[in-house]
Amino acid sequence: MLMExxxxxxxxxxxxxxxxxxxxxxxxxxxxLSTGGTAKQLAGAGLPVTxxxxxxxxxxxxxxxxxxxxxxxxxxxxxxxxxxxxLAQAKQNDIALIxxxxxxxxxxxxxxxKPHVEFEEAIENIDIGGxxxxxxxxxxxxxxxxxxxxxxxGVVLAVLGEPAKLDDLRRQLALKVFQRTATYxxxxxxxxxxxxxxxxxxxxxxxxxxxxxxxxKAQSLRYGENPHQKAALYGAFHEHYxxxxxxxxxxxxxxxxxxxxxxxxxxxxxxxxxxxxTNPCGVASADTLQEAWEKAYATDRxxxxxGIIVVNHTMDGALxxxxxxxxxxxxxxxxxxxxxxxxxxxxxxxxxxxxxxGLGADALQExxxxxxxxxxxxxxxxxxxxxxxxxxxKRQPTAEEWSAMLFGWKVVKHVKSNSIVYCRGEQTLGIxxxxxxxxxxxxxxxxxxxxxxxxxxxxxxASEALFPFADGxxxxxxxxxxxxxxxxxxxxxxxxxxxxxxxxxxxxxTGIRHFKH
Numbered sequence: 001m002l003m004e005x006x007x008x009x010x011x012x013x014x015x016x017x018x019x020x021x022x023x024x025x026x027x028x029x030x031x032x033l034s035t036g037g038t039a040k041q042l043a044g045a046g047l048p049v050t051x052x053x054x055x056x057x058x059x060x061x062x063x064x065x066x067x068x069x070x071x072x073x074x075x076x077x078x079x080x081x082x083x084x085x086x087l088a089q090a091k092q093n094d095i096a097l098i099x100x101x102x103x104x105x106x107x108x109x110x111x112x113x114k115p116h117v118e119f120e121e122a123i124e125n126i127d128i129g130g131x132x133x134x135x136x137x138x139x140x141x142x143x144x145x146x147x148x149x150x151x152x153x154g155v156v157l158a159v160l161g162e163p164a165k166l167d168d169l170r171r172q173l174a175l176k177v178f179q180r181t182a183t184y185x186x187x188x189x190x191x192x193x194x195x196x197x198x199x200x201x202x203x204x205x206x207x208x209x210x211x212x213x214x215x216x217k218a219q220s221l222r223y224g225e226n227p228h229q230k231a232a233l234y235g236a237f238h239e240h241y242x243x244x245x246x247x248x249x250x251x252x253x254x255x256x257x258x259x260x261x262x263x264x265x266x267x268x269x270x271x272x273x274x275x276x277x278t279n280p281c282g283v284a285s286a287d288t289l290q291e292a293w294e295k296a297y298a299t300d301r302x303x304x305x306x307g308i309i310v311v312n313h314t315m316d317g318a319l320x321x322x323x324x325x326x327x328x329x330x331x332x333x334x335x336x337x338x339x340x341x342x343x344x345x346x347x348x349x350x351x352x353x354x355x356x357x358g359l360g361a362d363a364l365q366e367x368x369x370x371x372x373x374x375x376x377x378x379x380x381x382x383x384x385x386x387x388x389x390x391x392x393x394k395r396q397p398t399a400e401e402w403s404a405m406l407f408g409w410k411v412v413k414h415v416k417s418n419s420i421v422y423c424r425g426e427q428t429l430g431i432x433x434x435x436x437x438x439x440x441x442x443x444x445x446x447x448x449x450x451x452x453x454x455x456x457x458x459x460x461x462a463s464e465a466l467f468p469f470a471d472g473x474x475x476x477x478x479x480x481x482x483x484x485x486x487x488x489x490x491x492x493x494x495x496x497x498x499x500x501x502x503x504x505x506x507x508x509x510t511g512i513r514h515f516k517h
Contacts, residue, residue: 246351
């Protein structure tokens with residue numbers, strides 16, 4: 001006859017609950033102790049179950065807020081079986097030892113993720129008794145098996161009854177509990193911090209005194225930026241994207257996909273962007289995606305090899321057929337037609353990604369690691385207001401130049417600093433990225449345009465930050481640019497403006513820069 005043990009079950013996520021509890025009772029001799037809806041479900045399945053209120057002799061009160069916070073619960077969890085005085089006190093106080101705990105928490109994260117959730121609803125979904133039971137059981141994991149994730153039911157059932165294996169499993173499950181409660185508390189803190197900012201209660205707008213970051217591991221990656229670096233992905237990346245086919249995403253793929261998504265989110269007209277190492281190497285908008293592709297690809301026919309392609313409208317078969325002719329790592333679209341899927345399906349390693357929540361995925365803040373800590377900043381989501389831009393030259397831009405400048409301003413924001421973008425209409429002609437001197441970025445962009453046999457005469461030039469000297473602007477003029485858009489703000493602005501006037505160029509100051517390190 002099986003020796004009776006006591007299992008406490010109280011869950012919000014009831015997946016697999018009845019099957020697990022049935023196995024505990026029938027295969028492993030457990031007596032069930034439970035609360036509220038969990039007890040009702042178990043009883044409804046014909047399982048013998050004792051309500052916590054009956055077990056403690058104290059009823060649930062305050063709408064269920066107080067039910068498991070009782071010595072008969074936590075004494076049963078925390079009692080050390082190797083200490084005679086603990087066992088004596090348990091017997092003296094009629095405390096039954098609890099051998100297994102199954103608890104998962106009120107769905108706080110899911111609640112606050114809902115649009116326009118009311119503050120009161122969020123607060124009511126903060127679990128108190130659940131984390132308390134989990135922590136008590138995890139602290140005493142030498143004697144108590146604690147389960148906080150339905151995904152672990154199978155392994156627990158497989159190991160019960162094997163003491164050597166059970167000890168190792170209990171340690172693993174205890175670690176998982178403390179990771180889960182840390183994540184849960186961090187989510188609550190983040191929500192309340194956000195509410196403080198909304199209510200203007202935080203002295204430093206948007207940045208609390210303590211920064212909480214606790215993310216669940218989404219997947220292990222084969223390696224990081226290079227094969228000798230280990231890496232993993234944490235958080236909700238896969239909630240934003242669906243992968244339709246292809247190899248597993250790499251560390252670099254994920255960085256590129258993020259950059260591509262933010263870039264394409266700037267555009268509404270049919271737009272194609274091609275990226276390499278998070279930098280755009282060709283961007284264009286047009287009446288159709290196919291026309292946009294032809295213009296974007298014309299910017300640079302070499303760099304896209306092994307790159308990332310993103311479009312903001314449905315990828316159809318006609319465009320898929322053209323793109324399939326070059327080697328591409330990842331293609332991102334809001335949707336793929338059946339014909340496009342059939343064409344790309346012949347390239348088994350090609351990663352096809354759909355943006356689950358639309359392109360231009362948002363993020364309130366960015367976090368980057370530094371020595372000894374992290375840097376946190378608001379994401380650069382603004383382009384500034386055209387109505388506040390200032391024409392600082394004698395010549396006013398034409399309507400065509402204004403249109404091209406605004407297009408280039410959207411693109412240059414997403415190029416690593418120092419960055420220069422030449423464009424005409426809604427097409428990039430040359431892109432220079434990441435140089436130590438801005439004039440060198442301009443020279444590279446001019447060289448790339450020459451390689452692509454694109455004429456820069458009559459083009460506009462966009463710079464994400466100010467021209468510190470006139471040389472960058474002069475280089476643009478010599479290449480054929482007739483108009484420039486830049487933040488302004490240099491101590492040598494007057495020299496730069498003078499150089500533009502002398503060459504008949506129009507120039508616009510936006511008053512806002514877009515450094516991207």
